[in-house]
Amino acid sequence: MKEQTNIPTGKVERASKFVTTGLKVGTNYLKHYTKKLIDPSTSREELHADNAEDIYDTLSNLKGSALKVAQMLSMDKGMLPKAYTERFAMSQYSAPPLSGPLVINTFVKTLGKTPGQLYDKFEMQASNAASIGQVHKAVKWEKDLAVKIQYPGVANSVKSDLRIVKPFAIRIVGMNEVDMDKYFEEIEGKLLEETDYKLELRRSMEVSAQCAHIPNLVFPVYYPELSSDRIITMDWLKGFHLKEFLERNPSQEARNQIGQALWDFYQFQVHALKKVHADPHPGNFLMREDGTVGVFDFGCIKEIPEDFYTNYFLLVDKEVLKDEARRKEIYLNLEMIHPNDTEKEIVFFSGLFQKMIDMLTLPFTQQEFDFGDETYFAEIYAYMDYLYNLKEVRDSKVARGSRHSLYVNRTYFGLYSILSDLKAKVVTSEARIQSMLRPV
Template sequence: MKEQSNIPTTKVERAGKFVTTGLKVGSNYIKHYTRKLMDPSVTKEALHQDNAEDIYNTLSNLKGSALKVAQMLSMDKGMLPKAYSEKFAMSQYSAPPLSGPLVVNTFMKTLGKSPSQLYDKFDMHASNAASIGQVHKAWKNDKPLAVKIQYPGVANSVKSDLRLVKPFAIRIVGMNEVDMDKYFDEIESKLLEETDYKLELSRSMALSRECAHIPHLRFPGYYPELSSERIITMDWLDGLHLKEFLQTNPSQEARDKIGQALWDFYQFQVHKLRQVHADPHPGNFLMRADGTVGIFDFGCVKEIPEDFYVNYFLLVDKEVLKDDKRRYEIYTNLEMIHPTDTPKEIEFFSGLFQHMIDLLTLPFTLENFDFGNEAYFNEIYAYMDELYNMKEIRESKVARGSRHSLYINRTYFGLYSILSDLKANVITSQTRIQQMISGQPAVN
């Protein structure tokens, strides 16, 4: 892949890229409707492909928050047209990498030494490149290491980038710009944390230690002395990303072991630690034929407030939700229903939410769940598509759902998506979750 020799870092440069892209997208619409006049059978698929290509090329050149939003959108299957989700998924681990001189410059600025002075050997060509940084392989004392390097200007451009990317995100998803600010404030706070590599290093070490007892998980060791505010050095983990792993035709036993390990990993964090690795995209996991999975990149960690946690997981309790008054109270606490809603709106949105909750919480209500059940996921995607096209939702004057639900929902959608691709059969019972919380040994 061609390396990138520079990244636009000033607000003016970055805004200029968005303006240019906006003009290209506008031109694509004109071309589409001109074709449509000539041939009424022309669909929007070609338009989506052109727009996805132009937008992704700009975002991958800018890196940082702009590209991270594309990555987040790509994880929500059913939210985006296929052309966008497929193109934006490339941001998970195959964005264009930085060139060698920029890498060396980062080392000199933050650690005062070049890579050759710090490591016995350092590969100047990136192994992986994503939205916030890229990874290089290095060796020290005959030990292979992974060195994560943040792109220049990322931390300083979070706020301005989100202002620029917001209209694109809203237009792509098809939402009105109602009171979306609370969600973008949440995204901004998480992205600022992701650019703080010292915070990420401390969280990585702490969460790896807390979760080390979970079967079939592998975590790297970390090296603070070879890390800085823009560099993290850790052990190199062998394994394959999800797409490549599945191409090896792994055994069902390996799929199930990995699926169970990921399920346990997330339940333990959410229910015991009240904080969670909230970036479950395939680029953050390395899978192996023996059923183990390597986990790294704790840059995005969502801390879960107690009142939100209590109300959110009451949604799993079918008995509680049978009480209309209690259900209305929970929906209100989670900002799914608003005090200004009319009785008609309350009845309408409560019914929609209840059906979605019944679908999404189904695995929690069973002893085992087969995430290879395509009918289950087809029903979810069909219902999401139905909601997406509902006039009442698209014209709603309020955004429904707490800001805290943004990353928790994203975490579970990401987890479900990976388990679905693995076609894993997982023990999902409440007994299993309680075992994880209490520290009892869980038997696979």
Template sequence: MKPQESIPTTKVQRSAKFVKTGFQVGGNYIKHYSKKLFNPNLDDKELNEDNAIDIYNSLSELKGSALKIAQMLSMDKNILPKSYVDRFSQSQYNAPPLSGPLIVRTFTKNFGKSPEKIFDSFNLKSSNAASIGQVHQATLNGKKLAVKIQYPGVGDSIASDLKLVKPFAFRLLGMSEKELNVYINEVQERLLEETDYDLEVRRSIEFSEACKNLDNIVFPKYYPELSGNRIITMDWLDGLHLKEFLRTNPSQELCNKIGQALWDFYNFQQHEMRAVHADPHPGNFLITPEEKLGVIDFGCIKELPDDFYVPFFSLISTDVINDKELTLDAFRKLEMISSKDTPAQVQFYYNSYKEMIELFAKPYSSSTFDFSKPEFFDQIYAYGDKIAKIPEFKQARGVKHFIYVNRTNFGLYTILHDLKATIKTDTYKPHFD
């Protein structure tokens, strides 16, 4: 993969890139419909593949929030065609890296020194390049370190990037503008936090300390004195990402062990800390040679306020869902049902959301759950396909916290499905004291 010599950082440069990509996508549609004149039965596979390549290549060059959106969409397998998911999932593991000279300039600008003056050794070739930054291996005093360096201009371009992403999102997702704005405003808030590396270091230390007694999980040590607002230095963790791990044909016993560690990691945070690592894409985890789960990124944290946590998790962990009036009260607190709704609309949304909550809650409904069975995911995808065709769901419904909580839990479910793991689900349960 050829290194990038520069990243478009100004609003004009990044806007021009989006415009160029828009023309490419438009050209793909013209080509597709021209072919369809002669072959009315032609499906959209080639069109989706061409568009996915053009859009992903553009986002890869822009990096930052633009590429982060691709990463997030790649996890929502019931939203996008498979061609987009396959292409965008590259951003979970490896995007085109920056060149060595640009890394040195970025490091010097943000840290005041070139890396070789701080570390005993520093590899200019990145070991991993993703959406917000890339990771380099270094050594100091005999320790092997991971140094994460943020791409230039990422934080400054978030708001303008998300405005530029809107036309693609309208076309791909079919959301109303109001619904899309709710989504984008919440995403912008989280992305701004992700570009604050001082905050990430503090959270990484806090969360790794809080979770240190969980079974079969390891965290790197962080070094605030070697970190800054655009640089994070931590211990290097050896291990395999999920795709690499699964290619080794691990035993089901080991997959269950890793899956249990993931389940406990997420549910301990949600129910004991009321805040959660909200970026469950596989690139943020490693399976170490000691067969433990390594967690290597705490950039995205979602806090769960009581006025969301209590009504939401009471629906999935108590008998509330079996009482219509209590369920409606929870739905109103979560803004899933409005005071302006007619009785017919209330009944419609009650039926629809009750079905969704009952699907979400299935892993919590018994002491163990087998995530290998495709029926559970078939039901989730079928529900997504169904509501996508219903006009009533083109308007904004639900408080903003749903965006990252749903992403977190369904992302977790997907990884557990990839592991074909059977999990003890009663280790950390919702509680309201």
């Protein structure tokens, strides 16, 4: 893959890249409608593919928050056209890497030494490159190490990038701007945290230690003395990213074992720690044929407020939801319905949410769940597509759902997506969850 020798860091320079891309997207629409006049059977798939390529090319060269939003959107398989999810998914671990001189400059600026002075061996070519940083392999103390390096200008461009990328996200997702405001505030806060590598290092060490008892999970050791505000050094974990792992045709036993480990990992964090590794995309896991899975990248941690946690998990309790007054109270607390809604709107949106809740909480109601059940996910995606196209939903003038639901929902969607790709059979019972909640 071709390396980048520079990253636009100025607000004006970055904004101009988006303007250019906006013009390309406009041209794509013009081409599409011209073709459709000539051939009415022309589908929108070609338009989506052209737009996805142009937008991704811009975002991947800008790096940072803009590319991170693309990565987040790639995980919402039911929300975006397939062309976008497939293209944007590349941001998880295969964006264009930085060139050697930029890497060396980062070391000198933040640690005062070159990689050659700090490590016995340092591979200048990046092994993986994603949205916020890239990873290099190194050797020291006869150990293989992974060195994560943050791209230049990422931390300083979060606010301006999100202002620029917001219209693209709104147009792609098809939501009104009012729907996006409080969620973009939440995203901004999390992205600012992700650019704080000192915070990430501390969280990585803390959460890894708290989850070390969970079977079949492997965490790297972190090295503060070889880390800075833009560099994190940790053990090099062996394994394969999800796509590579599946291409090796692993046994069903290994799939189930990894699926169970990931399920237990997330349930323990949510229910015991009240905070969660909220970036469950495949690029953050390394899977092995012995059924173990390496976990890293704790830059995005969502702390779950107690009141939100209580109401959110009452949605799993079928007996509670049978009480219409109690259910309405929970929906209000979670901002799924609003005090100013008419009775007609309350009935309408409550019905929509209840059906979605019934589908998404189904694994929690069973002793064991087969995430390889394609009909289950087909039903979810079909219903999400139905919601996406409902006039009442698209024309709604209020954002529905607490800002806290953004990353918690994203966590569960990401987890479900990985378990689905693994086709894993997982013990999902309440008893299993409770067994994980030993004192920490």
